[in-house]
Amino acid sequence: MIKIVAAIAAMAFALPANASDEMGDRFCLAQNIYFESANQSFAGRVAVANVVLNRVEDAQFPDTICGVVYQAEMEENWKGNLLPVLHRCQFSWYCDGKGDLPTDSKTWMEAFRLAGMVLAFKYEDITEGSLWYHSDSVEPYWSKQLSLVTTIDNHLFYK
Numbered sequence: 438m439i440k441i442v443a444a445i446a447a448m449a450f451a452l453p454a455n456a457s458d459e460m461g462d463r464f465c466l467a468q469n470i471y472f473e474s475a476n477q478s479f480a481g482r483v484a485v486a487n488v489v490l491n492r493v494e495d496a497q498f499p500d501t502i503c504g505v506v507y508q509a510e511m512e513e514n515w516k517g518n519l520l521p522v523l524h525r526c527q528f529s530w531y532c533d534g535k536g537d538l539p540t541d542s543k544t545w546m547e548a549f550r551l552a553g554m555v556l557a558f559k560y561e562d563i564t565e566g567s568l569w570y571h572s573d574s575v576e577p578y579w580s581k582q583l584s585l586v587t588t589i590d591n592h593l594f595y596k
Contacts, residue, residue, distance in 0.1 A: 462501065462502035462503060462556065463549070463552045463553050463556055464549075464552075465502050465503035465506045465507070466486055466489055466502050466506070466552040466555065466556065467545070467548045467549040467551070467552035468506065468530075468537065468539075468548075469485060469486070469489055469506045469528055469530075470482050470485055470486055470548040470551055470552055471539050471544060471545055471548035472528070472530035472531075472537070472539075473485045473528055473529075473530060474590075474592070475541070475544045475548065477589070477590040477591070477592065478589070478590050479551075480563060480589050480590070481589045481590035481592060482548070482551055483551070483555065483560050483563060484563050484564050484567075484570070484587075484589045484592065484594060485570070485592070486551065486552065486555040486560075487555075487560075487562045487563060487564045487567070488564060488567055488568060488569070488570055488594065489502055489505050489506060490502070490555070490562070491562065491564065491566055491567060491568050492505045492568055493505055495568055497568070498527075498568075505527070506527075506528060506531070507521075507526075507531060508526065508527040509521035509522065509525055509526035509527065509531060509532050510522040510525035510526070563587075563589070564586060564587060564589075564594045565586050565587065565594075565596070566586075566596055567586045567587070567594035567595055567596055568595070568596060569583060569594070569595040569596075570592045570593060570594045570595065571592065571593055572591055572592060572593075573588070573591045573592070573593060574591070580593070580595060583595035583596060584596050
């Protein structure tokens with residue numbers, strides 16, 4: 438476990454500085470790919486990355502990748518630190534009460550590599566501009582108000 442944490446830290450500090458965040462957009466996008474779609478096909482992981490990038494370009498959402506990934510209702514804890522409110526985030530992994538460090542180093546490296554490739558515009562938007570998605574195991578209240586664009590693996594994508 439210590440080796441995994443050290444590797445993640447080393448990767449984060451090796452990224453170029455970016456005005457939009459401390460860790461770099463690639464790191465934030467890789468986290469979202471890892472936690473939202475690590476069990477999905479390659480297309481499913483690209484689709485999750487596409488939604489993040491689509492949100493960056495849409496005025497309804499923050500204008501940075503990390504801003505989109507970490508968008509959440511925040512509250513101050515007893516130490517004065519701002520933390521995401523449980524289950525009040527755009528992406529469930531960020532405020533599910535579990536740790537946010539990857540535990541599977543092979544899958545993390547794949548997500549990190551894919552994030553770099555997506556950011557280099559190597560892949561088209563296979564979601565056709567989708568801004569939302571969810572697993573087929575849930576039916577969120579908002580899904581009925583949107584247009585279903587496509588289903589990839591067990592995620593449904595909407596505009």
